[in-house]
Amino acid sequence: MSKLFALLLVTGLTATVLLGWNANARSEPKRSDLPKKESSKIERGRYLIEVAGCNDCHTDGFAPSGGQVPESEWLQGSVVGFKGPWGTTYPINLRLLVNSLSEKEWITYAKSVKGLPxxxxxxxxxxxxxxxxxxxxFVKHLGPKGEPAHAPIPPGEAPAGPFIDFDVHMPSTK
Structure with missing residues (x-):
């Protein structure tokens, strides 16, 4: 009886460990897949752009397509405006901006910019x-491409093209 119990115990523990390891392998990215500090600057930049969600606004069609926009089309800004109490703003073409600056100028800009929502x-x-x-x-690696973004539109003026409405609308009370 004790040999059977020991065999069942070892089998059960082994299965538990293997199932737990397999579940973790599916639910967490492998550490080797994540960019390391030693990775190239370009790869690290690509990773940061992806996890920060920069493409969601700065790449036309990125969010609606579930991220299925070729990398060669990334970060050119968007024709879709964001309308709110501040007026209407348009995501800038990061490829044109970055390619017009030195790395030092970019860092200074990024550390001091105070844009609109x-x-x-x-x-x-x-x-x-x-x-x-x-x-x-990474953005420099992509190279310049596209057109400058539409200038912001002041509050009270209607955007001519597509926009996402960030104005708060209260339900009517009847």
Missing amino acids: PMPWWSLHNMTNDDLGAVYA
Whole structure:
């Protein structure tokens, strides 16, 4: 009886460990797949662009397609405006901006910019110089492409093209 119990115990523990390991392998990215500090600046920049969600606004069609936009089309800004109490803003063409600056100028810009909503400029302020340098290297690697973004439209003026409405609308009370 004790041999059977020991065999069942060892089998059960082995199955538990293997099942737990397999579940973790599916639910967490492998550490070797994540960019390391020693990775190239360009790869680190690509990673930061992806996890920061920069493409969601700065790449036309990125969010609606579930990220299925070729990398060669990334970060050219968008024709879709964001309308709110501040007026209407358009995501800038990061490829044109970055390619017009030195890395030092980019870092200074990113650390000091205070744009209009919905751009979370405070997130740039919190990035390290190394991270901003990696973002710069990746965007520079993509090269300049596209057109400058539409200028912001003041509050009260209607945008001519597509826009996402950030104005708060209260339900009518009847």
